[in-house]
Amino acid sequence: MTRLSPTARREEIIAATLRVASTKGMANTTVRDVAAEMGTSSGLIHHYFSSMDEVLAAAFEEAAGTDLANTEAAMRSSSDAIGRLAAFFAAYTRSDEDSAFQLWLDAWAEASRRPALGATSQRLNVAWQRLIASTIAEGIDDGVMVCDAPDATAWRVLSLLDGLSLQLAAHPGVIERGDVVDWAMTALEAEVGLPAGTLARPAGQRAVAD
Amino acid sequence: MTRLSPTARREEIIAATLRVASTKGMANTTVRDVAAEMGTSSGLIHHYFSSMDEVLAAAFEEAAGTDLANTEAAMRSSSDAIGRLAAFFAAYTRSDEDSAFQLWLDAWAEASRRPALGATSQRLNVAWQRLIASTIAEGIDDGVMVCDAPDATAWRVLSLLDGLSLQLAAHPGVIERGDVVDWAMTALEAEVGLPAGTLARPAGQRAVAD
DNA sequence: ACCCTTATTGCGCGGCTGTCCAATAACGTC
DNA sequence: GACGTTATTGGACAGCCGCGCAATAAGGGT
Numbered sequence: 035m036t037r038l039s040p041t042a043r044r045e046e047i048i049a050a051t052l053r054v055a056s057t058k059g060m061a062n063t064t065v066r067d068v069a070a071e072m073g074t075s076s077g078l079i080h081h082y083f084s085s086m087d088e089v090l091a092a093a094f095e096e097a098a099g100t101d102l103a104n105t106e107a108a109m110r111s112s113s114d115a116i117g118r119l120a121a122f123f124a125a126y127t128r129s130d131e132d133s134a135f136q137l138w139l140d141a142w143a144e145a146s147r148r149p150a151l152g153a154t155s156q157r158l159n160v161a162w163q164r165l166i167a168s169t170i171a172e173g174i175d176d177g178v179m180v181c182d183a184p185d186a187t188a189w190r191v192l193s194l195l196d197g198l199s200l201q202l203a204a205h206p207g208v209i210e211r212g213d214v215v216d217w218a219m220t221a222l223e224a225e226v227g228l229p230a231g232t233l234a235r236p237a238g239q240r241a242v243a244d
Numbered sequence: 245m246t247r248l249s250p251t252a253r254r255e256e257i258i259a260a261t262l263r264v265a266s267t268k269g270m271a272n273t274t275v276r277d278v279a280a281e282m283g284t285s286s287g288l289i290h291h292y293f294s295s296m297d298e299v300l301a302a303a304f305e306e307a308a309g310t311d312l313a314n315t316e317a318a319m320r321s322s323s324d325a326i327g328r329l330a331a332f333f334a335a336y337t338r339s340d341e342d343s344a345f346q347l348w349l350d351a352w353a354e355a356s357r358r359p360a361l362g363a364t365s366q367r368l369n370v371a372w373q374r375l376i377a378s379t380i381a382e383g384i385d386d387g388v389m390v391c392d393a394p395d396a397t398a399w400r401v402l403s404l405l406d407g408l409s410l411q412l413a414a415h416p417g418v419i420e421r422g423d424v425v426d427w428a429m430t431a432l433e434a435e436v437g438l439p440a441g442t443l444a445r446p447a448g449q450r451a452v453a454d
Numbered sequence: 455a456c457c458c459t460t461a462t463t464g465c466g467c468g469g470c471t472g473t474c475c476a477a478t479a480a481c482g483t484c
Numbered sequence: 485g486a487c488g489t490t491a492t493t494g495g496a497c498a499g500c501c502g503c504g505c506a507a508t509a510a511g512g513g514t
Contacts, residue, residue: 037461037510059356075463143353146269156414190427197407204366217400247480247491285493
């Protein structure tokens with residue numbers, strides 16, 4: 035019976051939940067599973083979270099929020115909008131390697147049954163869309179992109195990424211992992227008036243628009 | 245205690261399952277729910293289906309299969325490939341009005357837990373992709389479309405439809421229902437070298453390629 | 455060394471799930 | 485009208501779930 039500080043225990047519960055959810059899926063992650071993963075009793079979890087819904091919501095927020103923060107950080111290292119979009123797709127490729135998308139799919143499907151989880155996934159999804167939309171808007175201000183509705187374009191790109199990830203998860207083999215990002219990148223390039231391949235090439239190889 | 249023929253009873257079970265699933269979602273549709281919906285005992289269901297997984301799979305096959313058949317029928321009424329694609333999107337708009345997509349989302353999410361349901365949704369999904377791909381191929385043969393990889397294009401269009409439907413379901417309000425089909429249509433037009441708006445206009449208003 | 459706060463335990467409760475099975479009742483056949 | 489087939493019943497069974505609560509033990513402040 036090792037006694038931890040409230041914040042440390044909370045984090046451990048979230049970490050254990052993600053560990054279980056990554057193998058069993060969110061819908062099958064139970065209080066007893068998480069407790070067993072931590073090696074503690076199940077009652078402990080209800081001492082920190084008022085319901086299992088909030089445990090899953092907190093775990094999803096941790097996973098998806100970290101992904102978002104990492105991506106934002108990677109994008110900040112580029113000074114121009116084109117470089118930031120390229121960094122966005124590069125980060126997406128990396129985060130796609132583990133079973134990150136399965137988490138999103140579970141969250142969407144469970145949203146109707148688990149209010150807190152639904153609200154969290156909705157909030158983070160909008161954050162991703164805004165990240166794309168605002169970067170496109172910067173590109174327009176800088177005069178390197180052309181788009182009359184950055185918001186709608188961002189929704190389309192995000193939807194395409196989601197849909198392709200869905201098909202990738204459902205039909206491993208027919209769609210290659212690399213295709214997902216390549217296709218979404220090409221679609222975005224076409225929408226904002228960028229030459230094909232611009233976002234795939236490292237910054238040094240890009241033609242400078244003067 | 246009204247006694248039905250095996251085929252009639254099977255169909256009633258499937259119909260009752262769909263009725264329950266449309267309100268409670270597939271994941272929450274239980275044997276007892278379906279039995280109560282029919283006004284019979286729960287044991288009866290296992291007299292016709294070996295497991296709940298197969299009940300849900302059969303119900304999904306009925307719903308999605310009917311949609312597919314209706315769409316194919318609507319497409320057959322057009323003689324040219326362009327008209328058939330236009331009919332495809334028109335049919336998709338209609339089938340999207342009820343909660344058809346929620347069924348797909350549930351099926352995808354439950355696929356890992358329910359083998360039969362997963363296999364069924366996978367099979368039907370491929371059928372939809374093939375329907376698009378083969379129609380594009382006809383358009384190429386007829387010389388009215390240009391596309392070097394109809395199969396990949398079909399996957400992209402289907403993914404975009406799925407992704408947009410996902411966002412529509414998750415964020416009612418930010419994405420309009422009509423946008424889903426409009427955007428997917430525009431994407432396809434661009435991919436196969438069709439003038440923008442071609443697929444949205446009725447056949448009479450289309451320019452005849454001679 | 456004491457005490458008071460509180461993190462943690464361990465289990466019980468009510469309810470839900472899918473599956474199975476003996477008993478029953480309906481229907482076609484002779 | 486009797487009989488055999490079989491559709492249908494209704495509940496038992498084992499297992500899982502989220503949640504709540506009294507008891508326990510750990511540890512910091514004094």
